[in-house]
Amino acid sequence: MGIKVENLSYSYSGNRKGKPALENVSLEIAKGEFVVISGAAGAGKSTLIKHFNGILHPENGRVTVDGLETRTREVRRKVGMLFQHSQNQLFEETVYRELAFGPSNFGIRGEELDKRVHEALSLVHLDAGILDRSPFSLSGGEKRRVALAGILALRPTYLVLDEPTAGLDPESRAKLLGRLQNIHQKRVGIVVVSHNLEEVLPFAQKVISMDEGRIVFTGSPDEYLRAGYSPVPPLARLMKELNKKGADLREDIFTAEEALKELQKLRQEKPERDREKSEKGAAETEAQDNA
Amino acid sequence: MIRIEDLSYNFPDGTRGLKKINLGIERGEFLGIVGRNGSGKSTLVRHLNGLLKPTEGKVSINGMDTADPSKLLEIRQTVSMVFQNPYTQFVGTTLEEDVAFGPENLALPPEEIRERVDRALEVVGLENYRNHSPKTLSGGQSQCAAIASALAMKSECIVFDEISSMLDSRSREQVREILRKLRGKARTIVYVTHRLEEVLHADRVLVMDRGEIVREGSPKTVFKAPELGEFGLELPPIVELLNSLEAGGFALDWALLASIENLAEEIWESRWKI
Numbered sequence: 001m002g003i004k005v006e007n008l009s010y011s012y013s014g015n016r017k018g019k020p021a022l023e024n025v026s027l028e029i030a031k032g033e034f035v036v037i038s039g040a041a042g043a044g045k046s047t048l049i050k051h052f053n054g055i056l057h058p059e060n061g062r063v064t065v066d067g068l069e070t071r072t073r074e075v076r077r078k079v080g081m082l083f084q085h086s087q088n089q090l091f092e093e094t095v096y097r098e099l100a101f102g103p104s105n106f107g108i109r110g111e112e113l114d115k116r117v118h119e120a121l122s123l124v125h126l127d128a129g130i131l132d133r134s135p136f137s138l139s140g141g142e143k144r145r146v147a148l149a150g151i152l153a154l155r156p157t158y159l160v161l162d163e164p165t166a167g168l169d170p171e172s173r174a175k176l177l178g179r180l181q182n183i184h185q186k187r188v189g190i191v192v193v194s195h196n197l198e199e200v201l202p203f204a205q206k207v208i209s210m211d212e213g214r215i216v217f218t219g220s221p222d223e224y225l226r227a228g229y230s231p232v233p234p235l236a237r238l239m240k241e242l243n244k245k246g247a248d249l250r251e252d253i254f255t256a257e258e259a260l261k262e263l264q265k266l267r268q269e270k271p272e273r274d275r276e277k278s279e280k281g282a283a284e285t286e287a288q289d290n291a
Numbered sequence: 292m293i294r295i296e297d298l299s300y301n302f303p304d305g306t307r308g309l310k311k312i313n314l315g316i317e318r319g320e321f322l323g324i325v326g327r328n329g330s331g332k333s334t335l336v337r338h339l340n341g342l343l344k345p346t347e348g349k350v351s352i353n354g355m356d357t358a359d360p361s362k363l364l365e366i367r368q369t370v371s372m373v374f375q376n377p378y379t380q381f382v383g384t385t386l387e388e389d390v391a392f393g394p395e396n397l398a399l400p401p402e403e404i405r406e407r408v409d410r411a412l413e414v415v416g417l418e419n420y421r422n423h424s425p426k427t428l429s430g431g432q433s434q435c436a437a438i439a440s441a442l443a444m445k446s447e448c449i450v451f452d453e454i455s456s457m458l459d460s461r462s463r464e465q466v467r468e469i470l471r472k473l474r475g476k477a478r479t480i481v482y483v484t485h486r487l488e489e490v491l492h493a494d495r496v497l498v499m500d501r502g503e504i505v506r507e508g509s510p511k512t513v514f515k516a517p518e519l520g521e522f523g524l525e526l527p528p529i530v531e532l533l534n535s536l537e538a539g540g541f542a543l544d545w546a547l548l549a550s551i552e553n554l555a556e557e558i559w560e561s562r563w564k565i
Binding site for chain 1: 430460461485523531532551554555558559
């Protein structure tokens with residue numbers, strides 16, 4: 001089960017002679033896993049994820065979701081996809097209809113539909129007051145949340161997000177990441193495409209790194225940082241530097257609190273010579289004071 | 292060089308954008324302006340070259356009032372802007388043409404234009420892309436190209452408005468490197484961002500919230516303020532670590548943040564203080 005990609009290759013038809021966008025890509029994403037896909041612009045990340053719910057179909061190779069071919073309709077429900085400028089994904093007259101759109105396409109009606117709408121709304125922390133408003137009257141941040149809720153209303157098994165934090169300020173970013181964590185705790189598999197790794201790595205169980213249409217790395221966040229595929233965030237780099245000097249610290253460190261805890265392992269007695277020096281210093285000051 | 296007195300600005304729909312801003316910017320200063328989305332940072336810097344005119348108060352650039360239409364051209368030659376989305380700023384069919392566009396409008400001699408374009412592309416590391424179409428550049432490269440266009444104008448002051456928010460970490464690093472080079476050239480830099488780590492080495496930092504300047508000072512003093520969270524900002528974890536080490540009696544020199552290697556060295560040598 002899970003999302004399974006086997007020997008996938010793909011090139012955009014206008015670019016047949018050029019380099020393929022994806023070349024012989026194989027990967028597996030388990031149910032409930034939190035995966036980050038990283039890589040520079042143009043590495044093939046967005047092309048890859050568009051294969052997860054059948055927006056694109058493999059030229060060569062095979063993609064299945066929980067054993068289903070991605071041409072099946074059920075896959076569109078199972079794999080919810082939030083694009084980078086998700087605020088532009090909205091089109092209905094009211095927020096309610098926006099959220100009901102997905103589930104009603106899958107034959108959900110009446111009370112059950114109403115329940116789905118409210119459930120999705122609460123997952124993105126919006127109140128019911130917003131349901132009668134036009135999506136176009138909302139702020140950018142609210143629109144993004146409504147777009148996310150619209151996807152959650154389908155109760156997806158996997159949620160795929162393309163650069164979800166791009167352009168958000170720290171406050172909105174922290175809130176969004178908190179929401180993703182909550183959704184993940186409900187056993188929804190999460191796949192995030194991001195180039196702001198320091199933000200998403202702390203939540204990730206697995207990192208897949210792409211370059212020029214190929215997968216160049218798959219492993220844990222810690223392994224990823226050690227492998228040096230991307231500029232390492234400052235705290236992790238500090239730990240790495242200290243390890244070079246003989247410390248034995250974790251390198252997958254993202255918060256000041258974690259870092260302080262690690263650094264405390266280094267605490268040791270004041271070296272003898274320093275102690276002498278400072279005692280001598282103290283004695284001199286004392287002598288001066290007496291004089 | 293820049294003087295802002297009692298500047299207030301209301302948007303056309305009447306909402307208040309800026310409230311009684313007073314600010315002077317020195318020649319050669321690197322000023323960081325931080326604040327959450329909607330705090331007024333961009334509105335403020337759009338006054339620096341007359342893109343917006345004060346509703347009340349006065350903005351002057353080298354003594355020229357931005358409200359005086361006859362000075363506008365000279366003001367725009369003095370202050371260049373680089374925006375978040377450079378794609379919308381491209382005019383040339385090749386990168387070279389694009390960078391030359393501004394200097395050509397200054398009616399400079401061709402040799403001078405050539406020289407400026409070469410120099411600017413070199414500073415941002417795009418000399419090998421001079422004949423590429425600006426549309427084929429990646430996000431990071433486009434941002435560098437926009438910086439090159441500003442450099443070729445040889446303006447005294449360059450304003451960077453949230454240029455890093457769409458960049459990946461590698462391109463951000465590259466832009467930071469360019470900024471370091473610019474600082475050596477005594478240009479005045481105004482750098483707007485919501486990432487505090489990008490203004491760690493500024494001469495001065497302003498925090499804006501709800502259209503007002505709410506904190507001002509050296510990065511070191513501003514980043515100690517416990518209330519930054521209320522303004523929707525987040526301290527870089529590495530700064531937070533330094534602050535907590537200091538609170539525990541282990542003060543480290545702020546300048547060490549410029550090099551993680553040196554910081555590690557210092558911590559390792561004095562690890563008994565942790």
